[in-house]
Amino acid sequence: MEEYWLKIFESDLYINEMLKIWEEGEKWAKWIDEVAKKFGVKGKKVLDVPCGVGRVSYFLSNMGYQVTGVDISDKMIKKAKENVKNGEFIRGDMRKLSEIIKSKFDIVINIFNSLGYYEEEDDLKILRELREVTSLEGIVIINLENRDFVIYNKPEIVHSYVPPYLIIDQNKFDPFTSRLQVIRTYIKDGKEVEKISFSQRYYSLHEIINLMKKAGFKILEVYSGYSWKNFEISDPQMTIVAKPS
DSSP, X not given: OHHHHHHHHTXXXXXXXXXXXXXXXXXXXXXXXXXXXXXXXXXXXXXESSOTTSTTHHHHHHTTOEEEEEESOHHHHHHHHHHOTTOEEEEOOGGGHHHHOOSOEEEEEEOSSOSOSSOHHHHHHHHHHHHHTEEEEXXXXXXXXXXXXXXXXXXXXXXXXXXXEEEEEEEEEETTTTEEEEEEEEEETTEEEEEEEEEEEOBOHHXXXXXXXHHTEEEEEEESSXXXXXXXTTOSEEEEEEEEO
């Protein structure tokens, strides 16, 4: 399973895609800073997992946070180190966080729809690992796409342009497993240059909340994306703020 996901996350085209939407990291960083203030988080130690190319860590670091990032991809970690000079970045599996991270963090972030790539029991393990590395006075922020939005609103074919590539996603949702099957094709100058396929488990709010409670979290608030709007079932994203219970 790990080799399967590494093939996707270490694709040069996927990494290029992440770099092209760099500016979204600044919006997230500003919002995370506001969340920390709202919930009275005193410390400045942040764990960004999976950190990808460091697009959120970069801006948090510039705001004075002490950032540590973990990602399963060597290529992602290399890019994060290049992008964020003041951060610490470690290659590792978030299902085994407590084996590679021995300290506690004031803010732990798992954003950009980063759960669901394995099985549900793996997601519970990941959440327990996030709980293990969160300080008792700290918070965790989980951001996911909303299953109840996806099943009614996700087009079967999605075209997007991330220069110089036209990206075509063919999507098929399996209601029996709540997994979205995706075939992603990269086109350049009218020619196919790469094709990858993957599936991801999508959660409704009550499902992910139940998993987080099992993992040892108390839910503080649920927002729509990086906004102060309380989550509603029709929202594309849900962002859960929680603390160790």
